[in-house]
Amino acid sequence: MNSRNLSKDGETCIHGTCLDMCPPEEMNLRIREKLVHILEVTTEGYKLVKCYSRSAADSNMAIPSNLRPFPTLMTTTQYLLLNVSKRKDVKMSVIYNFLDDRLRSVRQDMTIQRLHPKECVKLLEPMIRFYNYYGYRLCEYPLKEYDPVLNKKYLLECIKWFLTCCDTLEETNIECMTDILKDLYLSKDNILSCDRPLVESLYVLCNLSDIHPLYRYLSLPNHLKRSKLKLAYEIAVANKLGNYVRVWRLAEQLCPLTFAALCLYLPTMQKRGLQVISTAYNSKQLKVPTKVIQQWLGFTSEDEVRVMCDYYGQMATDVVCFNKALFRSVAEVPQPKQHYMARISRLELEDIMFYTI
Amino acid sequence: MTSTGTLNQYIQTVERMYRLSEGDELARLISLRDSHVTNRNLRSSDIASLVEGNCVAPIDEIIICHLLCVKAVIEKDYLAAYSHQSQCVVSVVKVLMSQKDQNWCLPLMYTTCLDLRLVAQKAEATQPQSNGKILEKAAESLLSCFRVCCADNRTSDEDTKRHGMLYLANQLLKVYFRINKLHLCKPLIRAIDSSSLWYQFPLAQQITYRYFVGRKAMFDSEYQAANEYLSFAFENCHKKSHKNKRLILTYLVPVKMLLGYMPTKQLLEKYNLLQFWDLVSVVKNGDLRGIDSVMEKHEKFFISAGIYLIVEKLKITAYRNLFRKVFLVENTHQIDIASFQAALQVMGEKDVDSDETQCIVANLIYQGKIKGYISYQHKKVVVSKQTAFPPLSSM
Numbered sequence: 032m033n034s035r036n037l038s039k040d041g042e043t044c045i046h047g048t049c050l051d052m053c054p055p056e057e058m059n060l061r062i063r064e065k066l067v068h069i070l071e072v073t074t075e076g077y078k079l080v081k082c083y084s085r086s087a088a089d090s091n092m093a094i095p096s097n098l099r100p101f102p103t104l105m106t107t108t109q110y111l112l113l114n115v116s117k118r119k120d121v122k123m124s125v126i127y128n129f130l131d132d133r134l135r136s137v138r139q140d141m142t143i144q145r146l147h148p149k150e151c152v153k154l155l156e157p158m159i160r161f162y163n164y165y166g167y168r169l170c171e172y173p174l175k176e177y178d179p180v181l182n183k184k185y186l187l188e189c190i191k192w193f194l195t196c197c198d199t200l201e202e203t204n205i206e207c208m209t210d211i212l213k214d215l216y217l218s219k220d221n222i223l224s225c226d227r228p229l230v231e232s233l234y235v236l237c238n239l240s241d242i243h244p245l246y247r248y249l250s251l252p253n254h255l256k257r258s259k260l261k262l263a264y265e266i267a268v269a270n271k272l273g274n275y276v277r278v279w280r281l282a283e284q285l286c287p288l289t290f291a292a293l294c295l296y297l298p299t300m301q302k303r304g305l306q307v308i309s310t311a312y313n314s315k316q317l318k319v320p321t322k323v324i325q326q327w328l329g330f331t332s333e334d335e336v337r338v339m340c341d342y343y344g345q346m347a348t349d350v351v352c353f354n355k356a357l358f359r360s361v362a363e364v365p366q367p368k369q370h371y372m373a374r375i376s377r378l379e380l381e382d383i384m385f386y387t388i
Numbered sequence: 389m390t391s392t393g394t395l396n397q398y399i400q401t402v403e404r405m406y407r408l409s410e411g412d413e414l415a416r417l418i419s420l421r422d423s424h425v426t427n428r429n430l431r432s433s434d435i436a437s438l439v440e441g442n443c444v445a446p447i448d449e450i451i452i453c454h455l456l457c458v459k460a461v462i463e464k465d466y467l468a469a470y471s472h473q474s475q476c477v478v479s480v481v482k483v484l485m486s487q488k489d490q491n492w493c494l495p496l497m498y499t500t501c502l503d504l505r506l507v508a509q510k511a512e513a514t515q516p517q518s519n520g521k522i523l524e525k526a527a528e529s530l531l532s533c534f535r536v537c538c539a540d541n542r543t544s545d546e547d548t549k550r551h552g553m554l555y556l557a558n559q560l561l562k563v564y565f566r567i568n569k570l571h572l573c574k575p576l577i578r579a580i581d582s583s584s585l586w587y588q589f590p591l592a593q594q595i596t597y598r599y600f601v602g603r604k605a606m607f608d609s610e611y612q613a614a615n616e617y618l619s620f621a622f623e624n625c626h627k628k629s630h631k632n633k634r635l636i637l638t639y640l641v642p643v644k645m646l647l648g649y650m651p652t653k654q655l656l657e658k659y660n661l662l663q664f665w666d667l668v669s670v671v672k673n674g675d676l677r678g679i680d681s682v683m684e685k686h687e688k689f690f691i692s693a694g695i696y697l698i699v700e701k702l703k704i705t706a707y708r709n710l711f712r713k714v715f716l717v718e719n720t721h722q723i724d725i726a727s728f729q730a731a732l733q734v735m736g737e738k739d740v741d742s743d744e745t746q747c748i749v750a751n752l753i754y755q756g757k758i759k760g761y762i763s764y765q766h767k768k769v770v771v772s773k774q775t776a777f778p779p780l781s782s783m
Contacts, residue, residue: 202519249691268700273751276744311750311762319764
């Protein structure tokens with residue numbers, strides 16, 4: 032059965048014929064014009080990967096010889112995420128920007144060929160891990176080297192695409208879904224895994240200020256709701272109720288990737304937490320130990336507490352003297368920082384590619 | 389007459405109503421819900437050639453599409469019926485656009501649009517893999533009508549097609565809620581809310597609109613607005629529309645509860661919504677374990693109505709009620725955090741510690757539901773001498 036003919040509208044789809052990571056046409060052009068990226072120069076010679084290019088009105092994107100079929104896309108993605116990411120001779124942000132571009136071109140090929148959802152999920156899941164991993168690792172980088180807004184945009188694009196595929200698969204054929212899951216969960220060495228509960232969890236935890244991922248969670252079938260995904264839901268509800276103590280206590284059970292997603296939300300939670308505390312503990316005489324604030328709101332150190340209290344207009348030494356009238360609620364939420372408890376800081380991209388929650 | 393007459397008689401009647409600008413009669417003759425659809429004489433296999441040349445344009449196209457649709461519906465081929473009906477709407481749009489400064493045709497538009505939605509729903513039900521695609525396409529057709537109506541802003545208030553906007557907006561809202569594409573509602577709502585004709589729209593349409601907009605506000609956690617819209621819908625809904633009133637209450641009751649108004653048992657009994665009564669007593673008593681078990685018991689109902697998260701939020705009200713009881717029992721203005729913590733533990737939150745208790749109290753103070761402050765050093769909550777727990781409905 033040719034899965035690509037399953038396109039619902041009965042329209043024909045284009046099938047790529049390019050079996051290399053980069054179409055020969057582009058390869059020749061880029062070598063001639065000296066447009067080879069440093070990460071495409073390896074000890075084994077040139078290893079070019081197709082670039083992302085915007086679809087313009089005068090360019091024909093749908094040329095089969097320039098499009099890579101699913102198996103090639105799969106090996107390309109694996110090569111990018113497992114081999115290129117190990118390079119140590121360039122800065123992390125350079126690796127990220129290179130991988131981001133080449134993965135976008137993979138997604139572009141997927142779109143043009145309208146790959147079957149079964150194939151899409153396999154390609155998208157590792158990309159979701161990728162965006163999540165670097166979204167955390169690069170969070171302290173300056174804007175000119177790393178753009179968190181774009182990272183979030185592509186991350187959500189991949190997550191939503193992945194989840195839509197899961198919904199389609201679930202509706203068309205329950206059995207076929209369990210088949211995929213069966214061969215995906217048994218991830219062995221160097222075969223990328225496909226973990227739906229993880230992606231569903233990330234969808235909730237990357238959107239903690241939005242209520243709609245929770246509606247989605249509630250509509251999911253029970254076998255998913257009973258999975259590890261429940262933890263993400265409980266954290267989101269605790270956050271909705273303003274219960275920062277419980278959020279932080281539950282966070283201890285998160286896996287490296289989901290914990291990293293929560294860390295990126297932390298500055299928002301800390302701002303709201305400090306605002307609540309500055310009202311509830313508002314007093315001229317009474318004080319709260321800085322250490323306690325650190326524990327409640329997941330700050331990395333007492334110094335960080337002092338800096339943030341100062342930022343929001345509160346007096347802090349070893350103790351914080353809260354004053355609700357002085358709280359600067361107009362102050363913008365600061366950029367997230369690496370957290371000492373995040374295991375992901377000590378892991379390579381490869382380490383977070385294979386585990387399932 | 390039309391349920392037995394010949395095809396030619398039918399065509400002549402339609403033509404006459406068209407010439408006389410009898411919008412309502414014309415609409416009835418093009419409706420899928422009228423007795424003429426049972427007339428076998430109208431079901432020829434070659435309708436197009438029979439009608440063509442026998443009838444004035446542009447009404448001929450509408451008749452052809454309509455009768456083809458009738459045939460498909462009777463043969464239960466809903467996908468074909470949908471495509472004929474959507475062609476029919478295209479023809480109606482053409483008619484509307486050609487008629488400047490008049491709006492007598494609006495009833496025809498209402499009927500064909502309503503039928504389109506109903507047929508699309510039927511088609512959707514027979515095509516499970518469509519996953520809302522057919523209804524989405526139907527919404528596009530409805531939008532093309534909506535645009536024609538919106539754009540008619542140079543005609544006098546009496547003759548403008550803008551009178552048709554609300555009817556279409558309601559049809560579109562129904563579709564968007566069904567296919568769960570609530571983000572598409574925004575431009576519609578903006579168009580209606582900025583319309584100067586609001587008070588001239590029929591009350592029934594206003595009610596439907598307020599019902600959907602209220603539900604949308606509820607999903608977006610704008611509870612005050614939701615309360616206003618849904619209350620309008622409930623108060624103005626005809627008292628004999630029991631089913632509709634029940635639907636409105638399904639959303640209005642939890643929103644009201646969140647704002648501090650508890651429903652009476654009598655009301656809930658009348659509308660068969662006693663699921664909420666279980667909730668009322670546990671929230672009133674601050675019985676957190678009870679809330680969990682009510683949520684589990686009625687999980688299906690709460691989730692399918694989309695109010696599960698609101699019920700989750702009612703826990704805050706339950707905390708407040710529980711702490712108020714502690715305050716009344718202790719009869720002092722300085723209450724130990726430990727007393728609140730013990731109360732939480734007795735009520736089912738077993739793993740709660742002093743820190744989390746303080747956090748819950750802090751949030752209540754922040755929201756103004758408790759008047760007072762916390763002393764970390766003394767582990768005490770000091771509450772105001774006057775109205776330490778102001779009534780929720782006063783906020």
